[in-house]
Amino acid sequence: MEELNQSASSAQSNTPKKADESSGMSIPQTRIRAIMRSSPDSLQISQEALFAMSKATEFFIIQVAKGAFDKSDGKSLDYAELASFVQSNEEMEFLHEIIPKKVKASEVWHLLERNT
Amino acid sequence: MSVDTKVEDLRLPLSVVGRLIKDTLPPGAVVSKEARTAMARAAAVFVLHATNFANESAVAAKRKTVTAADILHAIRELECDQLEQPVEEALSGWRQSKQQRAVARKENKEKKLSSPTADEDMPELTAESAPPDDELDATPPSSPSALPTD
Numbered sequence: 001m002e003e004l005n006q007s008a009s010s011a012q013s014n015t016p017k018k019a020d021e022s023s024g025m026s027i028p029q030t031r032i033r034a035i036m037r038s039s040p041d042s043l044q045i046s047q048e049a050l051f052a053m054s055k056a057t058e059f060f061i062i063q064v065a066k067g068a069f070d071k072s073d074g075k076s077l078d079y080a081e082l083a084s085f086v087q088s089n090e091e092m093e094f095l096h097e098i099i100p101k102k103v104k105a106s107e108v109w110h111l112l113e114r115n116t
Numbered sequence: 117m118s119v120d121t122k123v124e125d126l127r128l129p130l131s132v133v134g135r136l137i138k139d140t141l142p143p144g145a146v147v148s149k150e151a152r153t154a155m156a157r158a159a160a161v162f163v164l165h166a167t168n169f170a171n172e173s174a175v176a177a178k179r180k181t182v183t184a185a186d187i188l189h190a191i192r193e194l195e196c197d198q199l200e201q202p203v204e205e206a207l208s209g210w211r212q213s214k215q216q217r218a219v220a221r222k223e224n225k226e227k228k229l230s231s232p233t234a235d236e237d238m239p240e241l242t243a244e245s246a247p248p249d250d251e252l253d254a255t256p257p258s259s260p261s262a263l264p265t266d
Contacts, residue, residue: 027132027159034125035160036167036182043174044181048207052187053163053170055206057128058136059199060162061155065137069145076146077137082154091195098161099154 027054064092128156166190 032054036045068085069077083101086092133156137147167182169190174182184207191199 027128027136031125031128032163035163038126039164039167039171041171041175042167043171043179046181046183048184048210049170049182049187051210052184052203052207053166056166056187056191056196056199056203057159057163059202060196061133061136061159062140063196063198064155064158065140068151069141074142075144076148077141077151078148079150079154082151082158086158094165094194095158095161098158 027057029054032057126160128159130156133159162194162196165194169193 029050033045033050036042036050036053064082064085065077067089068082071085072078072081079099080102083099086095086099087101130152134147134152137152137155138145141147166187167190170182170186173186173189173193174180177186179186188200188203191197191203
């Protein structure tokens, strides 16, 4: 509720800053807009929708990070944990091709040889 | 799609993504660069997918503008149900602060127009309950002392 206090002390001079602008760690809405606009049948995007999408993206990142970290050794978050979390999650199907599990080349060769 | 969109514009800044992850995990946790990059990519794809669903929702409602309701609809379609509540809460906070900003702006304007004597506190009129400020003299300066502080 900082905003309220701010507008109290300086009602005259300036409009209070948005909380998430000042913290400097929110996803830039311009970027979100650019991605949304890149969709082939892009429509107009209301300010509210843009805000909602930015927030959804933030919460998405937080949620995935948490989920993947819970499966890790509790010290670090690596690609491998991220991949296995995404792959083991059916709701994340749309990400299965984006974050595939890494496979060693030798394993692939092995598979290929067996199939031929 | 605008022609001058560069590919870089469609990526999410790694610094922000990294910070978000870091703030989520317990202090001292190490996040590899590869994990950060993959997360940024995943988040961008999330936006794309959600946009598709949101667009569909807007078109189905015969609208040409995507609204917050469409975004929430998309979140449900993506089966990211855990995101729905936090986004809704953030939205209502945003709406409130937007309203307050609008009220404050209006009051500032009116203060400049009218005399600067409207300085006494009128605790009954809070920013939220204030009527559309048509009466010039009844409007106090924003008096957040009267607002519930939580």
